[in-house]
Amino acid sequence: MGVTCVAQVPVAEGKSVQQTVEILTRKLELLGAEKQGTFCVDCETYHTAASTISSQGQTGKLMYVMHNSEYPLSCFALFENGPCLIADANFDILMVKLKGFFQNAKANKIESRGTRYQYCDFLVKVGTVTMGPSARGISVEVEYCPCVIANDCWNLLMEFMQSFMGNHTPGIPSVFGTKHDSIYSPADTMVQYMELFNKIRKQQQESLQKAALEAAQGL
């Protein structure tokens, strides 16, 4: 486990999601990165059920339950801007028991699947983000394995990302800002994935609204 940066790569103009992923992976292969199987990160959304909202006056908070194939026995539960609980896989069973209080928004299930590459001390995972049946975007996760302090290796990470992402290299992730010199943990990676998934969902909603507006104007 090291320090990880998760970023979104925009789909290249005139290309499909799949083609853009292929361009990225080809670049990595040319660089000398070795293919090492596949990976999957998924995220389920839970709504606070109406019964709890009315009795406690809570606003309808969303809870995210995520899994990462890099940590197959664990389950990550998160709130936006809140704590991230790392639990074992039985947490999924608990969510079934809690279905009277937390409802699974099945349509909102989002996941990123793709290939895992190793290049010296770096692990790179290029994934296609899918929500339902269709591809919504591309995620790139880069991990620098030998270091656990985010600020100590951010520049190195950025330099490496520039070598294959070019001008799509992301800025410093917000989780790094709160870490200072403390130890980076897998929960921080999951927070980054949650933010990325939320961004992609928002983009999706915006594009749908735009399309609806255009259709209305056309009429």
Added chain:
Amino acid sequence: MEGWTILLLLLVVTASNVDNSDLDGKVVAKMMPEGARPARPRREPRPPPSPPQRAWRQRHRQAARWRCRPRRVRAAPFAAPPPALSAPAGSARTMEAPPVTMMPVTGGTINMMEYLLQGSVLDQSLESLLHRLRGLCDNMEPETFLDHEMVFLLKGQQASPFVLRARRSMDKSGMPWHLRYLGQPEIGDKNRHALVRNCVDIATSDNLTDFLVEMGFRMDHEFVAKGHVFRKGIMKIMVYKIFRILMPGNTESIEPLSLSYLVELNVVAPAGQDVVSDDMRNFAEQLKPLVHLEKIDPKRLM
């Protein structure tokens, strides 16, 4: 034996070269020792593999090796301590987990049941009970525990709130927190010799209480449990005292709730394995008259 077969075959081949009659077959049948197989025609030696072929084979073999490796990777806090910053370059290769193949990530063990028998002993009888348990149970180092348990409630419109128990070890640092859900107890069945209830055990990181509060749970009560734990096969026997916490949140100032120790015999097994309750009853019989372990309905005590 093999040398003989080859020699015989050579003879036959030479014979067939000389005379092409159907006698050869009979000769072979007669002269071959029982169970021996006729030798296969020799193949041309294989040409050495071309470089791309060799690379492919190497990759294939490596992939097969990876597949065979056990995959038990846990995230923090269960993972080993993080590697030192000064780890030599290239060491990442060995410390990394093997590549994971696509696998179902959602999981957990569905429908586990806790079978439970309870009883209690006065403080004066504790030593004799421990002595008996040491003799009956698996031969292991005597194990004690000191735990802090918090009981959280989530109230909805339903009549009964949802109860979760969060437990942490006070005497062993670095252990995961323990989150527990317990279902409604079933005690009516006369054929079952123990109380049975659904249970979900989850190991979690240490921010569990913050997370439960974020989920909407409120702490109802807390206590400290201190005692001994024994095992016999899959059975777990706990002998412990419950302490009241005098100042909320301060686990240092505690006082015992009673002058006795609670004794619990429990097994967690998949649903439907009622046979375990027979074993439990037999074990409980062996603890008599020091302690009487029974099916106790928690509702009756309320």
